[in-house]
Amino acid sequence: MKGNWRSLPVIVILAIIWGSSFILMKRGMFAFDANGIQVPVFSPNQVAALRLGIASLVMLPFAFIFKSWLKRELIWWYVVVGLLGSGIPAFLFTNSQMFLHSSMSGILNALTPLFTLIVGYLVFKKSVRKMQIVGVTLGLIGAVCLISLRGLGDSKNMAYSMLIVLATISYGFSVNTIHSKLHGVPSFAISAFSLLVAGIPCWLVIAFDGTLDTLQTNSFGWRSFGFIAALAILGTALGNILFFRFTQKVGALAASSITYLIPVVAIMWGVYDGEPFTWLHGAFAGIILTGIYLVNKQPASRFTE
Secondary structure (H helix, E strand, C coil): CCCCHHHHHHHHHHHHHHHCHHHHHHHHHEEECCCCCEEECCCHHHHHHHHHHHHHHHHHHHHHHCHHHCCHHHHHHHHHHHHHHHHHHHHHHHHHCCCCCHHHHHHHHCCHHHHHHHHHHHCCCCCCCHHHHHHHHHHHHHHHHHHCCCCCCCHHHHHHHHHHHHHHHHHHHHHHHHHHHCCCCCHHHHHHHHHHHHHHHHHHHHHHCCHHHHHHHCCCHHHHHHHHHHHHHHHHHHHHHHHHHHHHHHCHHHHHHHHHCHHHHHHHHHHHCCCCCCHHHHHHHHHHHHHHHHHHCCCHHHCCC
């Protein structure tokens, strides 16, 4: 991406959109009453289902517009991107948000380029340089330290942090699939068909998991629904379209580097929301970002996908 300044607006827009998604998830699950006490609204699974369900409805018209791209040989790859790029991570992130701060979630999400590299090498047979291996090692060390920061032996914190790690592994498969298997497909088509794969089953969750009852009975229901709708339309539908096109243009590993900036936005929202952020958080986040920098540090002429 070196020298490609025309890509900068897309990088910044996606960083702001996805960096804000963590606080939007939190606002969908919790609200504050008149006394400033946090009260639950939607469950993690309800937030994820609403996010994917709304996004699939937004993209439904584009599925008809780009129906010529619904080819038999591409359907499997739409399923992979839908489940691993949107569906499964949406549920992993919301469940982790029950116990993790938004800022920590954003930092751990920066592991995506590391797993993009690993999956690209092991599954898609892409080349790896020695410096990238050093970067992967540093990033994983930083992640382990960050995960254990809230107290060694805190198994609950460790378990819910690992949900985000699993989500970044899932992203690694998805972004490599987009670049390797769906390179010439319009980003609107990829987003529409993949979100239909992820979103249609979620409407069953919405119908039978008490989501509609929450809207009717919880005084904060519609307000939280607004935050989830913003998350679905901006963070999922629009974000996917921009990211898929960007991935096709610059490659899987380079595109995943957008997560460099996501922690910055997530931390800013977290601090605004009163979440703690110490120098240790910053130090371990720095290790992760240094590792990711080394993963991607190479001359443009030698960059291979």
